[in-house]
Amino acid sequence: MAGSGDAHLRHPEQTVLRGENVVVEFPMKRGAVVQAVSDVSIDVLAGETLGLVGESGCGKSTLAKAMLQLPPPTSGSVTFQGRDLTELSREELRRVRPELQVIFQDPISSLNPRRRVRDIVAESITIWGDEDGDGRQKVDRVLDTVGLDPDVVGDRYPHEFSGGQAQRICIGRALVPDPDVLVCDEPVSALDVSVQAQILNLLEDMKERYGLSMLFIAHDLGVVKNISDRVAVMYLGKLCEVANANKMYAMPAHPYTEALIAAVPSAEKIDSSMIPQGQLPSPMNPPSGCRFRTRCPRAEQRCADEEPQMRKVADDHFVACHFPNEVGDVVPGPGAALTG
């Protein structure tokens, strides 16, 4: 885990968004540098939802922001619709931005408290002009689609809304410019379960209706599985495992993925021996070789000497580990018995 490589990437022609060898570094004191994202490659197919999971500090949000050039990665390339975003000029990038929209964890703080909902949602039309001449109707239509009554909410301010409603406003705002890609950074973590379910269902509907590709970041494994077609697991700035969502949860290949799934609270008594003990090592000074080795029950000398590369273990199932679990090529279809 915590390996490099790009065996899991699909053919560039199929992908909408593709990051290759993305590195994000932040300067620290005394000239030191911390690599928050360390040579990670991910891609998203048209109409696909890629889920990105990992513990806090693993670099999942940083990676997503680097894909959006917020800020651009230190090195590596991000290709969107055949163009490398890292090489575009400011103005060219600005013109691409409406196609790449994002929603964040705290919906209230991502809305300007001094503006009315209708103006917030219409912002992209205000900036880019009203090509079809139906700007206002479009805003109302989008508000209606995300489950808000435009006549009731249009003239109100963000503080008048609950978290779930505010997240609907954020989703509406992101949808107005008809984006190709929607990046969701922990969009339901701050919401209650019942509201979380409403928002997850809404995102699925919007994906269908607007033909979105999504990059969905969350730390909750149940949420990620529910919304994703494919899931990528990150640890300390590296990818551990990338696979079809159902396959990964049914048969995790990476010991870290296995531990994450085992740690999900449920009625069954958790097997504590599965849970990695100790703490995330400092990203300032990551372990050599495989970054998970310091907490991995299977670690051997090889894990310290050699960084595992991403390799295929089954159809649409890739892992960066020297000693992964055996996984078969069973295709669990919807409704198939899945024993996580």
Next chain:
Amino acid sequence: MTTIPPHPPTDGQAPLLSVRDLKVEFDSPAGTITAVDGVSFELSAGRALGVVGESGSGKTVLSRVIMNLLTVSNKLPEQGEVRFRGQNLLTTRRKQLRKLWGDDLAMVFQDPMTSLNPTMKIGPQVTEPLLLHRKISRKAARARAEELLREVGIPEPGRRLNQYPHELSGGMRQRVTIAIALACDPVLLIADEPTTALDVTVQAQILDLLDRERTDRQMGLILISHDLGVVEGRTDDVNVMYAGRVVESAPTASVFKQPRHPYTASLIGSMPKIEDPSHTRLAAIPGHPPHPLNRPSGCKYAPRCQFAQPRCIEEDPALMPPTDEETDRGTACFFPPGTDRGEEALARNRAAGYTATGLELQPAEVS
């Protein structure tokens, strides 16, 4: 809700904690807000009680009031009683309460960054309850603090005593707050969302720790969480709260096997489950909880409930055993899911296409 709910047998012993008809109200310019509305339950030593509910359901106010920690100026006098080993904490003088807090009664809060003092080293924060409640020298307190940190799984405890909270990770900080809470061997520990701010692997470690300490010390534990998974795996009994009330109260295993309140059933249905295939449609609950100033007069859940009948609008259901056989649990519902009455009500609503409160039902919707 004046009926005393059914509860698991306590083997003839007096319960550690007994809450009766507790009502907590706040005065606000817009009117009186009832945060906790007639809650009753019991907890015996060594058992873990889960309290679940969404934001605003009153679970945090309930936890604070059990400790008698609420001192905000607009709080109206509480009604009902909170008996801790027979002593009513609501009428106990502050000076007496201080002797209980951190000694027999302890609490762990959600955010360890704000519940630890950022300007104090870990050492003095862990020794504080010991020096306050025990006749013990500073040196002995420090030795005990080191032992406590080791017990809660903190590596290099000696060194940690000299560190500040910001030097520790979130999981480590939460372990410190648990060590502080356990310092004087409490008989009742209230943990309010203790793992909400933490990653799953750390969450599992912290919950294991609480489990172990509860069993070893025969400590009563109230675990407040919005995460049903946490409550399912870690508690003996559960109280489900909605709009300031306990709407279902039962042994945890039975609640998850067959919820007897539509709200509980919907909460379980809206939780994304790791066993389900991806893209499983979640059974979201329509609408949102009622505003505390404008709660419906009948059942508070009726406007969102698929089972709602005319009776639910007129009458307010009390916590009662759902069937004649199930005497160990209570539900505040006239038409509990899974019972004949409930299924008839649901079938009637489905046939009509809407409930008594006008909620539209899709024929395919699962209860």
